[in-house]
Each structure stands twice: as C-alpha cells, then as structure tokens.
Amino acid sequence: MTAHGLSPRQVVLALAAPVLGVLAWHLATHGQAYSLIPPPWDVAVQWWDLAFGGVWDDLYSETLLTHTFASLSRVYGGFALAALVALPMGMLIGRVAAVRDLLDPSLQILRPIPVTAWLPLAMIVFGIGPRSAFFLVFLGAFYPILLNTIFGVKNVEGRLFEAAAMLGVSPQAVFWKVVLPASLPSIFTGLRLGLGFAWVVIVVGEMTGVQTGLGAIIMEARQLSRTEIVISGMVTIGVLGFLSDRIVQLLGRRLLRWSPQHG
Amino acid sequence: MDDLAPRTETRPMTQLPILEVQGVTKRFAFGAEQITALSDASLRIGKGEFICLIGPSGCGKSTLLRMVAGFETATAGSLLMWGKPIAGPGPDRGMVFQDYGLFPWLTVAQNVGFGPAARGRPKAEVAATAKRFVDMVGLTRFADAYPHQLSGGMQQRVAIARVLANDAEVVLMDEPFGALDAMTRERLQEELLEVWARAKLTVLFVTHAIEEAIFLSDRIVVMSPGPGRIVADEQVMLPRPRDPTSPEFNALRRRFAAMLGGHH
Numbered sequence: 001m002t003a004h005g006l007s008p009r010q011v012v013l014a015l016a017a018p019v020l021g022v023l024a025w026h027l028a029t030h031g032q033a034y035s036l037i038p039p040p041w042d043v044a045v046q047w048w049d050l051a052f053g054g055v056w057d058d059l060y061s062e063t064l065l066t067h068t069f070a071s072l073s074r075v076y077g078g079f080a081l082a083a084l085v086a087l088p089m090g091m092l093i094g095r096v097a098a099v100r101d102l103l104d105p106s107l108q109i110l111r112p113i114p115v116t117a118w119l120p121l122a123m124i125v126f127g128i129g130p131r132s133a134f135f136l137v138f139l140g141a142f143y144p145i146l147l148n149t150i151f152g153v154k155n156v157e158g159r160l161f162e163a164a165a166m167l168g169v170s171p172q173a174v175f176w177k178v179v180l181p182a183s184l185p186s187i188f189t190g191l192r193l194g195l196g197f198a199w200v201v202i203v204v205g206e207m208t209g210v211q212t213g214l215g216a217i218i219m220e221a222r223q224l225s226r227t228e229i230v231i232s233g234m235v236t237i238g239v240l241g242f243l244s245d246r247i248v249q250l251l252g253r254r255l256l257r258w259s260p261q262h263g
Numbered sequence: 264m265d266d267l268a269p270r271t272e273t274r275p276m277t278q279l280p281i282l283e284v285q286g287v288t289k290r291f292a293f294g295a296e297q298i299t300a301l302s303d304a305s306l307r308i309g310k311g312e313f314i315c316l317i318g319p320s321g322c323g324k325s326t327l328l329r330m331v332a333g334f335e336t337a338t339a340g341s342l343l344m345w346g347k348p349i350a351g352p353g354p355d356r357g358m359v360f361q362d363y364g365l366f367p368w369l370t371v372a373q374n375v376g377f378g379p380a381a382r383g384r385p386k387a388e389v390a391a392t393a394k395r396f397v398d399m400v401g402l403t404r405f406a407d408a409y410p411h412q413l414s415g416g417m418q419q420r421v422a423i424a425r426v427l428a429n430d431a432e433v434v435l436m437d438e439p440f441g442a443l444d445a446m447t448r449e450r451l452q453e454e455l456l457e458v459w460a461r462a463k464l465t466v467l468f469v470t471h472a473i474e475e476a477i478f479l480s481d482r483i484v485v486m487s488p489g490p491g492r493i494v495a496d497e498q499v500m501l502p503r504p505r506d507p508t509s510p511e512f513n514a515l516r517r518r519f520a521a522m523l524g525g526h527h
Contacts, residue, residue, distance in 0.1 A: 162334055163364040167378035167429055168354035177381060181368040258368045258409040 038228045046228035060229060068236065070212035071202050078137025079198040083191060086142050090149025115140050115201045123208055132208035140201035141194035148190025152183030185259045192248050199241035279346045281465050282308040282331060282433060287340035289326050299490035300326045306484065313459055313466045315476035316484050323491020324469045325437055331467060332358045332435050354378055357426025359436040363418045365410040371421050372397055372406040378429030396424040416447035427462060436468045452478060473519045477512060478505050485522050495522055
C-alpha cells in the first residue's frame with residue numbers, strides 16, 4: 001500500500017462493506033409496519049432535517065451544527081487537557097525513577113476502572129453538566145497518551161545515548177536531543193489512540209445531563225423513541241471520528257517521515 | 264570539551280602518547296559472582312597509529328575499547344589521553360559501533376552535523392562541515408535520506424563521517440564491519456585506510472578477524488579470555504597497500520592464528 005492516495009480497487013473494496021450493510025438494513029426494515037428500527041432512507045431524511053431543517057421543523061431541526069460543535073469542543077478540549085497532563089507526567093514517570101515509584105502503582109490501580117464507572121462520581125464532584133462530560137473525555141484520552149509516552153521515553157535504544165555522549169551532548173541536553181525525538185513515534189501513537197478514545201467516550205460523557213452535544217441528543221432521542229435521531233447521531237460521530245483520525249494520521253506522516261513505521 | 268591544545272604535529276616524537284592504558288583491570292558483578300573482564304592491561308598508543316585489538320569473545324577487547332571511550336570506568340589502573348585521565352565520553356574520542364547507532368530521525372547530513380550542532384557551532388558552519396564529510400564518504404546523493412533508507416554499508420559510512428566531522432582525534436571502532444557482507448567490508452576497509460592516512464587519525468579497532476587486523480593495522484594487540492588480558496603486541500611491518508594473497512601476508516595470518524590457539 002502506498003502512503004498517499006488509494007487505488008481504485010481499494011476504494012471499491014472499502015465501500016463494498018458499508019453499501020452491502022445499508023442494503024441489508026434496507027431490505028430488513030423497508031415496508032415493515034412495526035419495525036423498531038427505521039429504514040435507512042428515513043434516517044437519511046432525519047439527518048437532513050437535523051442538519052438543514054425544512055422537513056419536520058420540530059425541536060431538533062437544524063440543530064446538528066450546535067450539537068456537533070458542543071461535542072467537538074469537548075472532545076478536543078478534553079483531549080488537549082489530557083495531552084497537557086499526560087505528556088509531561090509520562091516523560092517524568094518514564095525517565096525519573098522517584099516519580100515512577102511515586103505514581104506508577106496508583107496509576108496501575110486507577111487505570112482498569114472504566115470511564116463509565118467514573119460517571120456517578122464525576123457528576124457528584126463536577127455537578128450535572130458540561131464539566132462532568134469534559135472530565136470523562138479527559139479521562140478516556142488520558143491513559144493511552146500516558147502509557148505510550150512512558151513506553152516511548154523508557155525504551156530509547158541505549159546505543160543512542162552512547163552515540164550522543166561521544167559526540168559531545170551534555171547530560172542536560174540529552175532529553176531534548178535524544179529522548180524526545182526518539183520517543184516521538186510512541187508519543188504520536190498515544191495521541192492518536194487518545195483522540196480515538198475521546199470520541200468513544202463522548203456519548204458516555206454527555207450522559208451527564210448536558211443539554212447539547214451528539215451524545216446528549218442520542219440519549220434524549222432514545223427516551224423519546226426517535227430512533228432515526230439516535231442513528232443520525234451515531235453516523236455523525238463515526239464520520240467525525242474518522243475524519244479527525246485521518247487528519248492526525250496525515251500529520252504523523254509529515255512529522256515522522258523518518259520512521260519506517262510511519263513514513 | 265574543545266581540545267584547544269596544539270595537535271601533535273608540533274610535538275616531538277618522544278612526547279606523550281596520545282593514549283595510555285596503565286594496569287587496567289575491569290571486574291563486573293554478575294549476580295553474586297565477580298567476573299574479571301580485563302586483567303592488568305597496559306598499552307601505549309602513539310598519535311597516528313592504527314591499532315587492532317584482536318581476540319575471541321570474552322577476551323575483554325570491547326571492554327577495553329569502551330573504557331577508552333569513557334562508557335565504562337576501570338576497576339583498577341588508569342586510562343589517559345594526552346596524559347590526562349579519561350573521565351567520560353567526549354568528542355575527542357569518536358566511536359563507531361557495529362550497529363551504527365545513527366539517529367533515525369535525522370537525515371544523513373544532519374547525523375553528520377550532529378556533533379558540531381550539539382556543541383553550539385553556527386548553523387552555516389555545521390552545514391558546511393556536514394557537506395564536506397558527507398561528500399568525503401561518497402554519500403552526496405543521499406545527504407537528505409534517512410538512515411532506514413540506506414544499506415548497512417552506507418549507514419556505517421555515515422557513522423564514520425559523523426565522528427570525523429566532530430574533529431575526533433582518536434577513532435574507536437567496535438567490530439564496525441562485522442555486520443556487513445564481504446564485498447562491502449573490503450571496500451570500507453580500503454576507504455577507512457584512505458581516510459586514516461589523509462586525516463592523520465589514531466584508530467583503535469576491535470575485531471575478531473585475523474585477516475582484517477593484518478590488512479589494516481600498524482600494530483596488532485592480541486588478547487585472550489578467562490580472564491581477559493593482553494598476550495602479545497606486535498608491529499605489522501608489511502608495506503601498504505597490503506595484498507592478502509601474498510606469501511608474507513599468509514605467513515602473518517598463520518602466526519596470529521597460532522597465537523590465538525584453538526579459538527580460531
């Protein structure tokens with residue numbers, strides 16, 4: 001596979017599965033009087049109404065942008081905050097034995113606790129609303145970034161330290177000249193996974209009683225049995241998450257051209 | 264770390280050796296046991312000499328080289344460069360590793376310019392130095408390539424250029440051509456001799472290949488294991504360039520093979 005662009009064959013194969021899936025969905029639901037799952041066309045119409053209005057003209061018409069913007073700001077905000085905390089913390093844990101001994105055991109115990117389990121506590125501490133959502137997204141993105149940063153700075157090839165030392169790099173400069181660039185591929189993997197998790201937990205995060213957000217309308221529409229809206233929200237999250245990952249991947253290819261795994 | 268002292272061109276021949284190893288012993292803790300990697304080794308190396316350390320694995324040749332590089336400290340004895348104790352790694356002693364040790368995130372030119380850049384030389388000077396040494400090892404066309412795009416032989420050329428660009432007076436080489444195919448190895452050996460003669464380098468070269476040692480060195484230091492020690496230190500008087508198929512070369516090969524005993 002080439003790094004840039006897809007062959008026509010790849011495009012056809014990539015589209016085959018979703019097209020077949022939608023077709024099966026259509027055949028299973030179209031014309032069924034009491035189907036609990038709406039057929040794809042109804043969902044498409046609903047999505048159009050959510051985005052541009054003019055079909056139902058109800059409470060949800062033309063609100064997609066508002067909800068998308070709310071979710072985007074939580075995903076990227078939570079992700080940015082997670083990176084801001086996890087990157088320096090990971091570097092310290094990876095390079096400084098005292099910090100590792102201080103923090104690592106606690107983190108190992110906190111890490112297996114799923115984000116959903118934090119939901120009630122988050123609502124008590126941060127209240128009902130966007131601050132809880134923000135916290136849960138932060139938590140989802142935090143561990144992948146932290147763990148990959150620790151792994152990256154810890155696993156710098158020993159030879160590179162010797163090479164730097166014999167070329168005259170002072171011990172104080174080794175971190176910037178060797179550790180950081182050498183661990184960039186791992187750190188980048190962590191950021192990519194972290195952003196992916198931020199999208200995964202946004203729905204849970206927005207179960208905290210926020211008014212806007214894709215997760216919020218999915219939960220709300222569920223209670224109103226507006227399944228078309230639920231699926232519209234799901235599709236929107238999928239597409240946004242995909243696009244956001246592609247952007248990160250393109251960035252990685254530029255920044256990590258030197259790495260056989262990324263370049 | 265700059266060596267501001269005048270270079271040896273101005274020193275009389277009887278002056279200080281560039282490197283001096285005096286009664287050096289190295290012991291490692293191996294579990295509860297103490298392993299003696301090197302026992303009471305002494306060596307005087309003059310400026311401009313090409314010396315091979317040869318011996319089977321476990322004879323302490325790499326340990327000795329790494330102590331001269333400053334990566335390890337001696338348990339007993341002293342290591343001196345221009346009469347001053349070696350306190351740690353430094354740009355005056357450049358090391359060429361068997362596995363190259365290039366910085367994968369830097370291009371060929373950036374790897375070669377790494378030392379001068381790390382020591383705060385102006386950008387234009389770094390670029391000019393890098394270009395000069397990249398050209399010297401014949402990698403002009405690959406100046407902007409990354410290490411993973413190069414063959415092993417080319418990567419080792421970069422590693423040699425990197426050390427030379429950093430003004431190393433002594434070049435320490437730890438089985439540098441051991442991982443290369445025979446053709447590439449021979450070519451690099453010839454190139455190394457050319458650079459050594461041109462740049463008036465002092466080379467300390469570790470190998471376990473007798474032929475390589477005879478082809479390259481002014482002097483061969485033979486080492487033996489259990490515990491690691493120096494057992495012979497001989498001048499190679501053959502005229503250069505040397506012909507590995509000549510009877511004189513073969514006679515030497517037999518001599519050193521006998522000295523290394525059952526290990527070869």
